[in-house]
Amino acid sequence: MKGILSKFIVSGLTLLAVSQTASASSSSGDGSGFYIVPKAVVVLGxxxxxxxxxxxxxxxxxxxxxxxxxxxxxxxxELSATHAEADVVEDDHIKDTAEYTTYGFNFAYTRILVGHFAILAKLGYAWEYEKMDKLHIKETLDGVTYALGFEYGVAENMELVFEVEGANVTSSRGExxxxxxxxxF
Known part of the structure; x- marks a missing residue:
């Protein structure tokens, strides 16, 4: 898990460095363009x-x-990828650590409400790879994903993002x- 968090921190610092060298005028000005969102994930189980x-x-x-x-x-x-780890207990007595790796694509809709504050809705499809060694579970699940959240602009080309994500996949990961x-960019 430390390796994953290290990669997340390095990605964030790299983005900050790139933002100092990228020109905001290089975008078309019509709201179109590429973006990247490194994120922390909390699975609720x-x-x-x-x-x-x-x-x-x-x-x-x-x-x-x-x-x-x-x-x-x-x-x-957008294309998305996440990796999370959480404890899982089988029949209230066998405890294991689950690894959830998910890849997917989403259609996103953003609507500015006021100032720098916008609401966000996503609908997509994802493939989740679950691995629990002690419980001998290794499987791939797939299904529709959905998310609701908000964005808050902190600079011309940066926004804080918060999302609550769910899926129609039956998994111990939860939302x-x-x-x-x-x-x-």
Whole structure:
């Protein structure tokens, strides 16, 4: 997990360095362009039945990144990846650490409400790879994902992002909270 958090920190520092050298005037000015969002992930966990056993997923942490392109100020398409780890308890007595690695794509809609504050909605599709060594679980799940959140502009080309994400996938991961920094090129 330390390696993942280190990569997240290095990505954020790299983005700050790039922002000092990138020219804001290079964008088209019509709200279109590429962006990147390194983010911290908090998985909330869920209790599910898996092959006759109750799995109780606990809260865990991880990191992720979105790479996107805004077609207009309101509409964007993005690729996303996250990795998180959390404890899982099977039948209230066998404890294991679960690794959740997810890849997906999203259609995003952003609507400015007032000033630098905007609401955000996403709909997409994702593939999640779950691994729990002690419980001998290694599987791939896929399904529709959705998220609601907000963005707050802190500079001309940077925004703080908060999202609550869910999916129609039955997983001990549960819903996620995502905190990020969006850098627009």
């Amino acid at each position: 869920d209790t599910i039945m898996h092959h006759g056993h109750k799995l109780n997923g606990e809260t865990g942490v991880g990191a992720g990144i979105d790479l996107g392109y805004s077609f207009t100020p309101n509409y964007a398409l 996620s909270l995502l905190f990020g920094l969006k850098y627009k």
